[in-house]
Amino acid sequence: MKIELRLAIRDRARYLSHLEMVDLLLAALRRAGYEVALSNGMRPRPVISLALARGVGIASEDERCTVELVGSDIDLDDLVERLRATCPRGVVPIEAGVAGARSIVAEATYCIEFDAPGDLVAQAVAGYHSATELAVPRRSPKQRRSIDVRRFAPELVLAGSAVTVAIAIFEDGSAKPEEVVRALSHCANGDLPVAGITRLAVRTVPNPARVGATENT
Amino acid sequence: MEASPLQKTIEHLLTSVEKPSRYIGGETNEVVKPEATVRVALSYPDAYEIGISNQALQILYGLINNRTAAAAERVYCPWPDMADAMRRDGVPLFTLESWRAVRDMDLLGITLQAELTYSNVLELIDLAGIPLRGADRSEGDPIVLAGGPSASNPMPLAAFVDVFFMGEAEEGLLQIIEILEQVTGREERLDRLAMLPFLYLPSRGERPVERLVFADFSIDTQPTSPVVPYASAIFARASVEVMRGCTRGCRFCHAGTWYRPVRERRVEDVVTAGLQQLDCTGYDELSLTSLATSDWTGVARAITEIKADRPQLNLSLPSNRVDTGPVALLAAANSRQRSITLAPEAATQRMRDIICKTITDEMIDTAIDAAFAAGYTSIKLYFMIGLPLETFAEVEGIVELGYRAREIGRRHLGEGGKFTVHVSASNFVPKPHTPFQWDGMAHPDQLRVKQDYLRRALKGRQLKLSLHDARTSMLEGAIGRGDAITGDVLEAAWRAGARFDAWTEHHREDLWQEAFQAFGRDLVAEATRERDPLDTLPWDHVRSGVSKEFLLDEWWQSRAERPTGDCRWDGCSDCGACVGPVRNRLVEA
Numbered sequence: 001m002k003i004e005l006r007l008a009i010r011d012r013a014r015y016l017s018h019l020e021m022v023d024l025l026l027a028a029l030r031r032a033g034y035e036v037a038l039s040n041g042m043r044p045r046p047v048i049s050l051a052l053a054r055g056v057g058i059a060s061e062d063e064r065c066t067v068e069l070v071g072s073d074i075d076l077d078d079l080v081e082r083l084r085a086t087c088p089r090g091v092v093p094i095e096a097g098v099a100g101a102r103s104i105v106a107e108a109t110y111c112i113e114f115d116a117p118g119d120l121v122a123q124a125v126a127g128y129h130s131a132t133e134l135a136v137p138r139r140s141p142k143q144r145r146s147i148d149v150r151r152f153a154p155e156l157v158l159a160g161s162a163v164t165v166a167i168a169i170f171e172d173g174s175a176k177p178e179e180v181v182r183a184l185s186h187c188a189n190g191d192l193p194v195a196g197i198t199r200l201a202v203r204t205v206p207n208p209a210r211v212g213a214t215e216n217t
Numbered sequence: 218m219e220a221s222p223l224q225k226t227i228e229h230l231l232t233s234v235e236k237p238s239r240y241i242g243g244e245t246n247e248v249v250k251p252e253a254t255v256r257v258a259l260s261y262p263d264a265y266e267i268g269i270s271n272q273a274l275q276i277l278y279g280l281i282n283n284r285t286a287a288a289a290e291r292v293y294c295p296w297p298d299m300a301d302a303m304r305r306d307g308v309p310l311f312t313l314e315s316w317r318a319v320r321d322m323d324l325l326g327i328t329l330q331a332e333l334t335y336s337n338v339l340e341l342i343d344l345a346g347i348p349l350r351g352a353d354r355s356e357g358d359p360i361v362l363a364g365g366p367s368a369s370n371p372m373p374l375a376a377f378v379d380v381f382f383m384g385e386a387e388e389g390l391l392q393i394i395e396i397l398e399q400v401t402g403r404e405e406r407l408d409r410l411a412m413l414p415f416l417y418l419p420s421r422g423e424r425p426v427e428r429l430v431f432a433d434f435s436i437d438t439q440p441t442s443p444v445v446p447y448a449s450a451i452f453a454r455a456s457v458e459v460m461r462g463c464t465r466g467c468r469f470c471h472a473g474t475w476y477r478p479v480r481e482r483r484v485e486d487v488v489t490a491g492l493q494q495l496d497c498t499g500y501d502e503l504s505l506t507s508l509a510t511s512d513w514t515g516v517a518r519a520i521t522e523i524k525a526d527r528p529q530l531n532l533s534l535p536s537n538r539v540d541t542g543p544v545a546l547l548a549a550a551n552s553r554q555r556s557i558t559l560a561p562e563a564a565t566q567r568m569r570d571i572i573c574k575t576i577t578d579e580m581i582d583t584a585i586d587a588a589f590a591a592g593y594t595s596i597k598l599y600f601m602i603g604l605p606l607e608t609f610a611e612v613e614g615i616v617e618l619g620y621r622a623r624e625i626g627r628r629h630l631g632e633g634g635k636f637t638v639h640v641s642a643s644n645f646v647p648k649p650h651t652p653f654q655w656d657g658m659a660h661p662d663q664l665r666v667k668q669d670y671l672r673r674a675l676k677g678r679q680l681k682l683s684l685h686d687a688r689t690s691m692l693e694g695a696i697g698r699g700d701a702i703t704g705d706v707l708e709a710a711w712r713a714g715a716r717f718d719a720w721t722e723h724h725r726e727d728l729w730q731e732a733f734q735a736f737g738r739d740l741v742a743e744a745t746r747e748r749d750p751l752d753t754l755p756w757d758h759v760r761s762g763v764s765k766e767f768l769l770d771e772w773w774q775s776r777a778e779r780p781t782g783d784c785r786w787d788g789c790s791d792c793g794a795c796v797g798p799v800r801n802r803l804v805e806a
Contacts, residue, residue, distance in 0.1 A: 015237035023448040027499030089243035
């Protein structure tokens with residue numbers, strides 16, 4: 001039975017990496033008494049995936065995990081209850097549902113809290129909105145390129161020293177919330193220290209074209 | 218609860234360091250006890266992924282936290298990027314559970330499993346904000362205690378450690394905690410601790426200190442809910458220690474002396490503990506550990522019972538002897554694992570007689586044949602080079618045995634069969650309290666010549682070779698049999714920047730050579746120096762239970778190329794380890 005779990009990642013647990021999160025969820029499911037289904041092939045692996053990789057250090061109120069459990073009659077409320085008892089500190093199961101057709105993440109909304117005066121943040125947001133393009137460099141071990149942050153995150157909502165931003169995920173890529181911070185720092189002509197970033201919500205859309213894509217993380 | 222300024226600063230640091238999960242705690246089965254009146258920080262002086270995998274600390278963590286008034290928390294050595302950031306921002310070493318400063322604890326307990334972690338011991342003490350040398354500490358500083366197998370020669374760390382624990386800690390550590398609960402002042406506590414015969418307090422002078430043996434070896438001390446590490450740990454599996462001690466008598470082996478005599482656990486207890494641990498951790502692998510699990514008389518029955526209960530379980534039996542029994546057992550135990558390690562240690566009969574490894578060529582060939590027959594496709598053969606009395610014929614023997622194993626593999630899987638014979642050759646390092654404690658290491662130039670030969674001679678399809686870095690082996694040898702001056706060298710090297718010496722990317726041979734030279738010594742000369750049997754050794758005041766006369770007799774037997782029997786089956790060899798209730802105890806005998 002394929003399940004979609006929604007979890008919150010809070011406190012120190014936000015420093016766990018994607019792989020660490022997958023491993024601890026597998027162990028938590030086993031402790032809760034569930035058997036995770038294995039994939040076919042020469043090297044069977046547990047059928048589990050997280051919808052959208054989360055940067056280390058970013059908290060989340062909407063972490064989506066799809067996992068296939070052995071059995072067809074699984075009480076979803078009971079699953080959440082049992083997982084709450086077996087997940088480590090800071091990993092909080094919120095709800096579970098039967099996974100539907102394959103979907104892709106179209107947008108993720110983040111709240112970025114700055115450790116800076118509200119007027120300075122407001123000035124940065126105004127600069128952000130007035131710019132037509134905000135390019136920030138992205139370096140990876142393989143390449144260096146430039147990302148136009150505004151293309152993926154055109155609108156910021158300011159509340160005191162916090163900014164809420166919905167970042168679109170297109171077929172050719174997306175921006176990271178840290179890159180939005182860098183763009184805002186650029187607009188503020190200096191570093192804007194961050195107190196914390198939280199992913200508030202993830203929006204998915206059906207994508208039949210993705211059916212058959214790799215299931216494992 | 219509002220975060221303290223220290224906790225806020227730690228959070229800030231975590232955004233900029235590699236693998237922040239090393240420092241966050243919060244793993245499943247972690248214990249947090251804010252109400253405790255005695256607080257202990259347990260430490261493994263290496264990175265989280267190494268330290269969290271240490272079974273001994275998991276045992277002690279569980280035992281201390283079972284006491285109402287005491288709390289054990291964990292701390293590992295911060296990776297250099299984190300350590301530098303902590304120094305820059307004035308963050309003291311903190312425990313994972315509560316993010317409290319280690320210097321506010323009553324005791325910092327450090328396990329010494331390897332000499333190459335000694336610079337990290339200094340790093341831990343310094344990062345904690347505790348005066349580096351015991352003589353400079355005062356009221357309010359925690360007691361720094363070190364235990365574990367490498368504490369059997371305490372002298373290189375004697376200036377930095379307040380108390381050394383000799384032997385097996387299950388019962389003795391609780392005696393220490395009781396004293397900490399009863400007495401508050403640092404000096405008063407040390408005075409009380411000095412009365413325990415298994416503790417060595419350098420500040421109270423050099424007196425004989427006895428290794429403590431956990432005679433009962435009760436299953437009750439085995440943790441049922443060990444902390445489940447995050448994914449980066451080197452070992453993430455349930456494990457039950459099935460047996461302690463080994464009397465095979467390999468003359469190079471420190472554990473073979475330090476953990477005598479053999480005490481086996483009952484099959485029923487092991488099976489129950491293993492299944493409980495699996496349920497409490499969510500692991501899908503169970504390891505039955507000991508110095509040589511295939512020697513445990515209950516191994517076959519335990520495998521049968523565990524597999525009957527959990528047919529899909531990945532069951533691993535590390536540390537197996539070379540004969541067909543363990544291979545067959547392993548095959549029965551584990552259908553998913555395709556690799557097996559066999560440890561002939563030496564490739565020729567002469568050298569095996571010298572080191573007292575009582576196996577024959579025929580046994581080795583039979584074991585390899587059985588392993589391939591059982592379906593293993595990766596056979597790792599473990600050897601040592603640089604052993605006492607070694608000639609080049611012994612090194613050639615490793616090459617011959619490697620090719621012989623390949624031929625056996627080809628008989629099973631064909632000329633182009635998909636399998637690997639992995640030959641691993643480490644460098645012999647003499648250890649205190651062993652019959653070879655008087656021998657020197659081979660000179661690094663000799664080791665390199667032998668390693669070069671192995672590289673040239675042992676290559677080809679289906680063969681793989683791995684060798685140990687001669688530089689780190691030399692350092693291990695120079696520190697391991699060191700004295701108080703070695704402690705000064707250690708401090709000089711650490712002050713110059715040495716840390717994480719076991720990690721090749723951090724090992725700085727130049728710093729160590731300069732440090733040795735600053736004290737009129739030479740690193741290589743220290744490691745290769747032979748000791749005179751008539752000399753007093755720096756660790757002579759530590760009584761392992763095995764007599765020095767026995768060790769010396771074994772040394773002579775090695776020169777005569779004569780192995781000694783195992784007292785479990787061949788009669789007592791009068792080593793001295795069995796006293797009163799402390800004696801070999803086999804479950805299926």
